[in-house]
Amino acid sequence: MKCPGRRRAVLGILLLCGGSIVVAGYQAPGGGRQGRGGDGAQVIQVDKLKDNLFVLRGGGGNTAVFVGSDGVTVVDTKIPGWGQPLIAKIKELTAKPVIRIINSHTHYDHVGGNVDFPTTIDIVAHANTLDNMKKALPPKGAEARVPPDVFKANNGKNMAKRTFTDKMTIGSGADRIDLYYFGRGHTNGDAWTVFPALRVMHAGDIFSGKLVPLLDSNNGGSGVEIADTLTKAGSIKDVDQIITGHSTVMTPADLKEYAEFNRDFLAYVREAKKAGKSIDEAAGGYKFPEKFPGYRAPQPDSVKNNVEVIYGELK
Numbered sequence: 001m002k003c004p005g006r007r008r009a010v011l012g013i014l015l016l017c018g019g020s021i022v023v024a025g026y027q028a029p030g031g032g033r034q035g036r037g038g039d040g041a042q043v044i045q046v047d048k049l050k051d052n053l054f055v056l057r058g059g060g061g062n063t064a065v066f067v068g069s070d071g072v073t074v075v076d077t078k079i080p081g082w083g084q085p086l087i088a089k090i091k092e093l094t095a096k097p098v099i100r101i102i103n104s105h106t107h108y109d110h111v112g113g114n115v116d117f118p119t120t121i122d123i124v125a126h127a128n129t130l131d132n133m134k135k136a137l138p139p140k141g142a143e144a145r146v147p148p149d150v151f152k153a154n155n156g157k158n159m160a161k162r163t164f165t166d167k168m169t170i171g172s173g174a175d176r177i178d179l180y181y182f183g184r185g186h187t188n189g190d191a192w193t194v195f196p197a198l199r200v201m202h203a204g205d206i207f208s209g210k211l212v213p214l215l216d217s218n219n220g221g222s223g224v225e226i227a228d229t230l231t232k233a234g235s236i237k238d239v240d241q242i243i244t245g246h247s248t249v250m251t252p253a254d255l256k257e258y259a260e261f262n263r264d265f266l267a268y269v270r271e272a273k274k275a276g277k278s279i280d281e282a283a284g285g286y287k288f289p290e291k292f293p294g295y296r297a298p299q300p301d302s303v304k305n306n307v308e309v310i311y312g313e314l315k
């Protein structure tokens with residue numbers, strides 16, 4: 001699903017997909033719920049990308065479901081309360097059992113369903129993401145708008161059991177999954193999951209869509225490093241399709257452009273700081289560059305949040 005704009009924000013729903021911090025998916029008191037049908041049912045939409053790879057949308061971040069020879073790998077598990085509908089939807093797609101979860105990063109709209117899966121399965125994430133799961137700090141700029149920590153509420157159940165730092169390979173041949181870490185960006189634990197046989201990569205929220213990113217400095221995110229991190233991820237060969245954190249499936253060319261978009265923003269903020277501008281002045285003076293067609297114009301508070309994060313890093 002696309003990163004929500006104003007309409008969903010009005011519904012009281014919050015997604016951590018981009019700087020606009022429309023926190024998605026959490027049922028705000030008195031508010032609506034992301035992905036709910038008219039009858040209140042939790043609706044998960046399935047996009048078949050390959051015969052054995054599906055993108056499941058709704059209820060938080062995009063979930064990748066990869067059906068291997070010995071079972072199913074699930075990348076990201078949506079917001080708290082969406083694990084059961086996710087499990088039910090996967091059962092419609094394959095009779096094979098879920099054997100593994102990969103979490104792209106720590107945010108609740110990507111890990112919330114973990115607790116609904118059996119404790120016997122493998123759960124993999126970057127080492128910093130496991131640390132972040134334990135710390136349970138709310139995302140920068142969305143502190144007051146996120147649900148209670150799902151792991152705390154479940155006595156630490158189904159946090160990552162295995163971690164990696166730079167690269168990890170799971171399985172071989174058609175089943176092979178490569179996990180990469182290229183540096184900080186959205187958080188300090190953004191995992192890139194590649195299915196080499198299918199030439200598809202799941203990016204999580206470090207590439208959530210074509211919009212100003214959420215730089216979650218509470219969880220190690222970096223506006224100084226994000227462009228370089230995105231450029232490094234673009235160097236992975238043999239990828240044709242990229243599953244974004246909250247938007248449509250995109251291409252390596254889109255990823256390259258997104259790196260430039262972030263580099264452009266960093267350059268603007270560096271200049272503003274050099275010129276002695278305050279955070280408010282720098283944020284207020286930001287003009288959305290016209291050379292990035294198809295990008296969503298940012299909300300002022302997301303620009304301010306990112307300026308603040310970068311100013312903090314440039315000290």
Ligand SMILES: [Zn+2]
Pocket residue numbers: 016017105107186205
């Ligand atoms: Zn996120």
